[in-house]
Amino acid sequence: MSLTDTSEVFVSAEESALNDLVTALCTARPHLLSYGSPAFVPVSDVADTQMPPILFPGTGGIQWHVRFSVPHLDLYDEDAPLPPQLSLGPGQFSVSTKVQICVDCPKDRHDPKDDPHDPHGDHGGDHPNEPDDPRWDDKPGKAENPVCTTIELYAVGHLAGTTLDGQPALGFAVDAVELVDVMPDDLESVLECLIGQMLRAVLTAIRVPVSALRVGAFTLTPTVGPLIDTDRVLARGNL
Amino acid sequence: MSEIIAAIDEGAANDFLDTVVAGLGPQSTSGSSSLGPFAVSYSVSGTLSNGTVDLIPPGTIRIADLRLDWSASATLSLDLGDFLPEIHIPQVCIDIPCVGTVCTPRIDITWPTVSVPVSFGDFVRATVDLGLSVTLVGGVWKVEGIVQGVPSLAFGPGTAAIVAGIGLAVAAAVAWVPLIGPFLAGLAIAVTAAIGIAGLTGWLGPIITPFISGTRFPVYEQPEWFEVLPATSAIDPAVSVHIDAVGAEVQHNAPEDELVLSADISA
Amino acid sequence: MSDHFDSRALRQTDCYGQRFMKPGTYAYAIGHAGTAALAQDHPYVVVVEGDSPKRGEMAQTLVTVHAEGKAFVPDAPKVTVNAGDMVMWHCPDPHARPFAVSGEKDFFSSDRLVNESGYSHAFTCTGTYEWADAHGSGAKGVVRVSTPDSSSDKGIRSWQSQQRQGVLVMVTDGQAEPAEVDVVLGQTVFFAIVAGPGISITDTAVIEAERPVPGIAFYRKPTRGKDAVA
Numbered sequence: 001m002s003l004t005d006t007s008e009v010f011v012s013a014e015e016s017a018l019n020d021l022v023t024a025l026c027t028a029r030p031h032l033l034s035y036g037s038p039a040f041v042p043v044s045d046v047a048d049t050q051m052p053p054i055l056f057p058g059t060g061g062i063q064w065h066v067r068f069s070v071p072h073l074d075l076y077d078e079d080a081p082l083p084p085q086l087s088l089g090p091g092q093f094s095v096s097t098k099v100q101i102c103v104d105c106p107k108d109r110h111d112p113k114d115d116p117h118d119p120h121g122d123h124g125g126d127h128p129n130e131p132d133d134p135r136w137d138d139k140p141g142k143a144e145n146p147v148c149t150t151i152e153l154y155a156v157g158h159l160a161g162t163t164l165d166g167q168p169a170l171g172f173a174v175d176a177v178e179l180v181d182v183m184p185d186d187l188e189s190v191l192e193c194l195i196g197q198m199l200r201a202v203l204t205a206i207r208v209p210v211s212a213l214r215v216g217a218f219t220l221t222p223t224v225g226p227l228i229d230t231d232r233v234l235a236r237g238n239l
Numbered sequence: 240m241s242e243i244i245a246a247i248d249e250g251a252a253n254d255f256l257d258t259v260v261a262g263l264g265p266q267s268t269s270g271s272s273s274l275g276p277f278a279v280s281y282s283v284s285g286t287l288s289n290g291t292v293d294l295i296p297p298g299t300i301r302i303a304d305l306r307l308d309w310s311a312s313a314t315l316s317l318d319l320g321d322f323l324p325e326i327h328i329p330q331v332c333i334d335i336p337c338v339g340t341v342c343t344p345r346i347d348i349t350w351p352t353v354s355v356p357v358s359f360g361d362f363v364r365a366t367v368d369l370g371l372s373v374t375l376v377g378g379v380w381k382v383e384g385i386v387q388g389v390p391s392l393a394f395g396p397g398t399a400a401i402v403a404g405i406g407l408a409v410a411a412a413v414a415w416v417p418l419i420g421p422f423l424a425g426l427a428i429a430v431t432a433a434i435g436i437a438g439l440t441g442w443l444g445p446i447i448t449p450f451i452s453g454t455r456f457p458v459y460e461q462p463e464w465f466e467v468l469p470a471t472s473a474i475d476p477a478v479s480v481h482i483d484a485v486g487a488e489v490q491h492n493a494p495e496d497e498l499v500l501s502a503d504i505s506a
Numbered sequence: 507m508s509d510h511f512d513s514r515a516l517r518q519t520d521c522y523g524q525r526f527m528k529p530g531t532y533a534y535a536i537g538h539a540g541t542a543a544l545a546q547d548h549p550y551v552v553v554v555e556g557d558s559p560k561r562g563e564m565a566q567t568l569v570t571v572h573a574e575g576k577a578f579v580p581d582a583p584k585v586t587v588n589a590g591d592m593v594m595w596h597c598p599d600p601h602a603r604p605f606a607v608s609g610e611k612d613f614f615s616s617d618r619l620v621n622e623s624g625y626s627h628a629f630t631c632t633g634t635y636e637w638a639d640a641h642g643s644g645a646k647g648v649v650r651v652s653t654p655d656s657s658s659d660k661g662i663r664s665w666q667s668q669q670r671q672g673v674l675v676m677v678t679d680g681q682a683e684p685a686e687v688d689v690v691l692g693q694t695v696f697f698a699i700v701a702g703p704g705i706s707i708t709d710t711a712v713i714e715a716e717r718p719v720p721g722i723a724f725y726r727k728p729t730r731g732k733d734a735v736a
Contacts (some may be wrong), residue, residue, distance in 0.1 A: 002495040003244070008251035010244070010497075017242035020480055021467060023506035028478040046474045164468070209467065215482055216461040217245035217500045218255060239251050328519070328628045331672035331694040335624075339564030341592060343521050343626045343672070343694055349600050417509065417519075417630030420691055421656030421665070 007236035009220045013213040014232045015075040015093075021208050026070045032205045035198075036065030039104050039143040063104035063143055068153075068202055071097040073172075075228050083154055083178045091228050092156050092175070095203070099195055100150045104143035151191070152180040155199055159228055168210040170226050170233065172203040210235060241486060241501030252498050253292040256302065259456055260289040266450045274442045275434040278316040283443075285309035285450040290364070294496035296489045300369040300384050300456075307392075309447050310360030317409060319350035322429040323422050348418055355412040357405050361397040365390035365451055371487045372455075375463060382459035382487040382500060386452050394440050402439055406431035458487065459500055480504045509631035509651075513697070513707040514617045514640065515539035515604030516597065519630060522607055523594040524614055525564065525622035526554040526587060534609035536571055536578035536595070542606035543617055550580055552609075556588040565591040573602035592624075618704030619697075625707050626672070626696040629689055639680070639705040640713050647675060647682040654690050669693055676700050677707075 003010040013021075026033055030047050037053040040063060044050040053061030073095055074080040078088040080096060088094050155177045162171035177196035182188035213233060214220060225235035247255060267284035290304035325347075332342040369384030406427035413419055413426065461482065468478040486501040509519075516522055516539070526532060533548035565588065570581040578597070587593060595607050595616070607616040618641060619625060629635070629651040638646040654668070655661030669692045676683050678700040689695060697707045 002248065002492040003246040003490075003497055003499065004248040004251070004495065008248055008254075010246040012244045014240070014242045017504055020242075020504050020506040024467060024480045025478050027506060028476055029474070031474055044474060046476065165471075212465075212467040212480070213243065214245040215243055215465050215480075215502045215504065217459050217502070218247055218251075220245075239247070239254050328630075328692050328694065329666075329670045331626075331628075331670060331696070333672040333674050333696045335674065335676075335696075335698050338525070338622075338698070339592075340566075341523060341564075341594070341624060341626075341696060341698075342566060343594070343628075343696070344568055344570075344596050344598070346519060346628060347598065348630075415631075418692055420632060420653050421662070 005224075005236060007223060008238045009218055010234065010236050011210070011214040011217075011220055012229070012232045012234040015073060015079075017213075018075070018208070018233055019073050021212050022073060022206060023070050025206060025208070033068040033070070033202060034066075036067075036102075037061070037063045039063035040065035040102065040146070065100075065102040065143075065146075065148075066198055067100045068199070069098040069100075071095045071203070071206075075231050075233065077230055079231070082156070083180060085178045086154055086156050086176055088156055092158050093172070093228060094154065094156045095172070095174075095199075096152070096154050097199075098150055099153050099198070100148055101195075102143070102146045102148035105145045105147050107145050151182065151195065153195060153199065154178045154180065155196070157203070159226060159233065161222075161226065162207055164207045164209050168222055170208040170210060170213070172206060174200045174203060241484070241503055243502040243504065244499060245501075246490075246497045246499040248495050248497050249292060249294050252294055252300065253289070255458075255498075256292050256300075256456065257289045259458070260287050260305075263287055263454065263456075266454075268446060268449070270446075272442065272446075274313070274315065275438040276321060277434075279313050279442075280316075281311055281313040281446070283309060283311040283446050285447055287451070287454065290366070294489045294498055295368075296491045296496060298371045298488055299387075300371070300489065300498065301366065302369065303366045304364050305367050305390075305451065306362055306364050307447060307450055308360070308362045309443075309450070310358070311443070311446075312356070312358045315355045315357060315405070315409065316352060317355055317413070317430070318352040319413060319416065319419075319426070320352075322426055322433070323350050323419075326418065328418075351416060353413050353416065355409050357408045359401045359404055361395045361401060363392040363394050363447065365392050367451060369456055371458070371489070373485050373487050375485070378463050380459065380461050380463055380482055380485045381457065382485065384456035384458055386454060389448060389452050392440075392444055392448060392451075394443075398436050398439060402431055402434050402436055405434060405439075458498075459485070465504070480506055509629055509633070509635070510709045510712050511627040511629075511635070511637070511707070512539075512604075512640070512709060512712050513619060513625035514606060516595070516606060516616060517604050518598060518600045518602070519628040521594050521596045521624075521626040522616040523566075523592050523624040523626070524552075524607075524609075524616075525590065525592045526552060527590060527622060529554045529556060529589050532609055532611060532614055534607055534614060536580060536605055536607055538578075539604035539606045542608040543615065545608055548608075548610050550583045551585075552593055553584060553586040554589050554591075555586060556590075563590070567591065567593045569593060569595045571595055571597040571602075571605065573597065573599050573605075578602070578605045612704075615704075617706070619699040619702065619706065620704050621699060621701050624696055624698045626694055627707075628692060628694040630692060632691055636710040637707055638710050638713060640708040640716070641703075641705055643703055643705045644680040645677050645682055645702070645705050645707075646685070646710075648686040649695055650686070650688045651693070652688065652690050654692075665690060665692070672696050674698060677702060677705065680705075 031049045034048040041048040041050040157174040160171040160173040222235045222237040265286045269282035271280040288306040290302045293301040328346040330345045368387045410427040464479045470477040483503040532552045535545035535548045635649045654665035668690045672694045
C-alpha cells in the first residue's frame with residue numbers, strides 16, 4: 001500500500017522522534033513539569049510555575065511542590081514493560097515518569113535543635129529527604145523544612161487532536177494511572193487519584209504541533225489522524 | 240529506518256511544484272552577441288510555469304511541458320549597406336537661360352549603420368528531469384531538484400511572427416535615412432530573411448536555456464536546528480530539535496509513486 | 507523624416523556655384539557654416555583670366571572640398587578659369603560638418619548669394635519644404651518632394667530617369683520663379699540667383715529654429731544712461 005493511501009500527503013513520526021520532541025519541549029520549558037507554592041517557587045519562571053499554598057485552618061497555608069521528570073512515551077505496541085494493572089491497547093500510548101512531591105514541615109512549634117533525639121534536627125547532617133537542588137536553600141522565602149518523596153508513575157492514554165496557536169497539534173489524554181510500590185492499597189488509590197489528576201493537567205500543557213512531526217516538509221491539512229500506528233504516529237491529509 | 244517520514248503522491252507533487260515554480264520569480268540576463276548578420280546587445284528575462292509532474296523511482300522528478308515565458312529587449316546594430324544596393328544621385332545638368340549649362344556632381348549615397356531597438360517575447364516548453372540533491376550548508380538542510388542535462392527547448396508558434404516583427408521594427412527605425420523610402424519594403428524582407436526563424440531560435444536558445452537548466456527547484460529547506468515552537472514569553476522560550484539527517488527519494492509504493500522525505504532528529 | 511537644407515550650411519547633397527565675370531585673383535576661405543565669414547586668412551584662390559565672358563559659352567570647374575580634421579580643404583588650392591566661367595564647390599563626405607565658402611570680395615560667398623551665383627540641393631526625403639531668405643529679402647518658395655513608384659522595374663527606371671533631370675528656380679530681386687516646384691525623391695533643384703542683395707535659400711524650419719527663445723537673452727552690462735548698473 002502506498003504511504004499516502006487515498007490522501008495526498010503522509011506524515012509519520014517514530015516514537016523515538018516523538019520522545020525527542022517531548023524532551024525538547026520539557027527541557028526548554030521545565031516549568032511545564034514543576035509546580036509549587038511560594039516557599040518552594042517564589043516566582044514563576046522558566047523552571048517553575050508558582051501556585052497558591054494549600055489552605056488549611058491554623059497552618060497559614062501548606063507549602064508544597066510537585067515536579068515530574070520528563071515523561072517517556074511508548075506507542076502501541078508495548079516495548080516498555082508496564083505494571084500488571086495496566087495494558088497497552090491498539091491506538092494507545094503509555095507514559096512513564098517520576099513525580100517528586102515535597103511539603104514544608106515548619107519547626108516553629110517544636111525546635112528539633114533542642115531535641116537531640118529528633119531525627120529532623122539539624123545536627124550537621126543532611127536531611128534524608130531533602131532534595132539535592134541547592135536552590136531550595138538559596139531562594140528567599142525558602143521552605144524551612146522540606147520533606148519529599150519520589151514515586152514512579154505509569155499511565156496509559158490516547159492521542160487527542162488539539163490546537164496550538166491555531167495550528168493542528170497533538171495532545172495526550174490519560175486513561176489510567178498506576179503507582180508502583182505504594183502501600184497500603186488505600187493509600188495507593190488515594191495517591192493515584194491525586195497524582196493522576198496532576199498528570200492529566202501536566203500532559204494537557206504538553207502539546208506537539210503537527211508541523212513538527214514533518215519537520216517542516218511540505219504542508220499538511222490532516223484528514224486522517226494524527227493516530228497511533230505501530231510504534232509511530234501518523235497522519236494523512238492534503239497539501 | 241528514519242524517524243520522520245513525509246511523503247506526497249504524484250498529484251500533490253504536481254500541486255507542490257506549482258507553488259515552488261511560482262515562487263522562483265523571474266530570471267534575467269543581458270549581454271551581446273550576433274543575431275544573424277547583426278551585432279546585438281540584449282536583456283532577456285524569463286518566468287517559469289510548472290508543467291506535468293511524473294515521479295520516477297528512485298530519484299527523478301520529470302516535469303513535462305515546463306513553460307518559460309520570456310521577453311527580450313535588444314538593440315540591433317544594422318549596417319544598411321549590407322542589405323541595400325549602392326546608389327547615387329546622378330549628375331544633373333541644367334540649362335540656365337542666357338548663361339549656359341550648369342552641372343552638379345554625382346553624389347554617392349553611403350548607407351549608414353543604424354541601431355534598432357526591438358522588443359519581443361514568446362514562450363518555450365521543455366521536458367526536464369530533476370535529480371534530487373540533499374545538502375547541509377551553513378546550518379541549513381536543503382533538498383533541491385536539479386535539472387539533469389540540457390533540455391531541448393520547443394519554441395512556440397509566435398517565433399515566426401517575432402522575426403517578421405523585427406523586420407517591421409527595422410523598417411520603422413530607418414525611415415529617417417535619406418533616400419531609404421523606396422527601399423524600405425525590400426529592407427524588411429532582407430532583414431527577415433537574414434535572421435530567419437532558425438537564426439532567432441539559434442540565438443535565443445543559448446540565452447534562455449540557462450533559465451531552465453541552471454534552475455534549482457527547492458523541495459525542502461529548514462535550519463538544522465528546527466524550531467518546533469517559537470518563543471512566546473520570557474518563561475516560554477523557543478523549542479527546537481536538531482535535524483541530524485535528511486533523505487529524499489522517489490519510491491514506488493504500489494500503486495503509486497511518491498516523493499518521500501525522511502529525517503532523523505534529536506532533542 | 508525631413509531634409510533641412512540651407513545654402514549657408516553646405517552638405518553632401520548641396521553645391522555652391524559662383525560665376526566670375528571679371529579677370530583677377532579672388533582669394534577665399536572654406537570654414538564651418540556660420541563662422542566662415544569671420545576668417546582672417548583666405549588661403550585659396552580663384553584666378554580669372556581672359557577678357558569679358560562670351561554669352562552662352564560658360565565653362566564650369568568643380569572644386570571638391572574635403573574635411574580634414576577641423577579644417578576644410580579644396581582638392582586644388584588654386585583654380586584658374588576664364589572670365590564668365592563658373593566654379594562649383596561640393597563636399598562628397600556625408601559625415602563632414604556643414605561648411606561655407608567665403609571670399610574676400612563681398613560678391614563671393616555661399617552665405618549670401620548674389621548675382622551670378624547658385625545653390626543646388628538634392629532632396630533625399632519626401633515632404634513639402636517651404637524655403638525663404640534667412641537674410642530677409644522676402645524671397646521664398648515651396649518644393650514638394652514625392653515618393654517615386656518603386657513597386658515595379660518600370661517605376662524604378664522612371665525614377666532613375668527623373669533624378670537625372672534637374673529643376674531650375676531663378677531668383678530675381680526677391681522673387682522666385684517658379685515659386686513652387688514638384689520633384690521626386692532624389693531629384694535636384696538648382697537655385698540660380700539672377701539678381702539680389704545677397705540672399706540665402708533656407709528651409710523655413712531652419713529659420714524657425716534660429717529664432718531666439720523668448721525669455722532667454724545674453725546679459726550685457728549697461729555702461730551709461732538710465733540702465734547703467736550702479
